[in-house]
Amino acid sequence: MKIKTKDRVYIQKYDAEFLIKTYEDPSFGIPDCVIAEIRGEENAHIMKANAGYSDYMFLVFKEPESKSWIMDQFYLVDYESYSKLSFQELWDLVGAKENEVYDSFNERILVWQSEIPSLNILRNTRANGLKFNFPEDYQGA
Numbered sequence: 001m002k003i004k005t006k007d008r009v010y011i012q013k014y015d016a017e018f019l020i021k022t023y024e025d026p027s028f029g030i031p032d033c034v035i036a037e038i039r040g041e042e043n044a045h046i047m048k049a050n051a052g053y054s055d056y057m058f059l060v061f062k063e064p065e066s067k068s069w070i071m072d073q074f075y076l077v078d079y080e081s082y083s084k085l086s087f088q089e090l091w092d093l094v095g096a097k098e099n100e101v102y103d104s105f106n107e108r109i110l111v112w113q114s115e116i117p118s119l120n121i122l123r124n125t126r127a128n129g130l131k132f133n134f135p136e137d138y139q140g141a
Contacts, residue, residue: 001118002076003058005137009067010058013046015076017055018114027106034066056121058135075110077118079132080140087126094119 003010011019016038022028023035037043043059061067070076082090097116102108124130134140 001079001121002070002073003079003135003138003140004067004071005135005139007062008135008137009061009070010135010138011061011070011076012055012118013049013057013059014055014117015114016043016047016059022109028110031065031069033063034061034069037061037063037066057133060135073110075115077115077122079122082119082122083140085122087123090119090123090126094123 001012001015019030019034020038023030038047038059042062046054046057046059049057061070071078082093085093094116097111097119100111102111125132
């Protein structure tokens with residue numbers, strides 16, 4: 001999931017881990033600058049944290065090229081676009097995504113490994129009343 005603020009873009013750790021996994025395959029086209037920021041000093045404490053709640057913590061991106069690329073990726077769910085949907089609307093959307101026919105194998109991977117999990121996380125927050133630990137500079141929470 002991604003969040004945009006005035007000067008920064010954030011993604012959750014589970015999406016960062018997915019980007020690192022797919023980085024080795026050039027057909028996914030993940031830029032070096034994005035990986036550099038994921039592996040950079042500012043995000044190191046999150047990436048080194050044990051799995052669990054840390055998977056939902058947000059990594060920061062400040063470089064213009066990284067921010068632009070992340071915002072252009074449809075499968076990195078934009079919190080603002082889906083945050084107001086109800087549990088049922090999110091449920092229906094996940095079902096539609098699961099049944100959709102995709103143009104390529106890579107597109108299917110992107111949807112199943114990033115987009116659907118993010119939508120399910122949003123759905124679960126509705127069902128369980130959970131709140132995200134949003135970055136300090138995010139005003140939409």
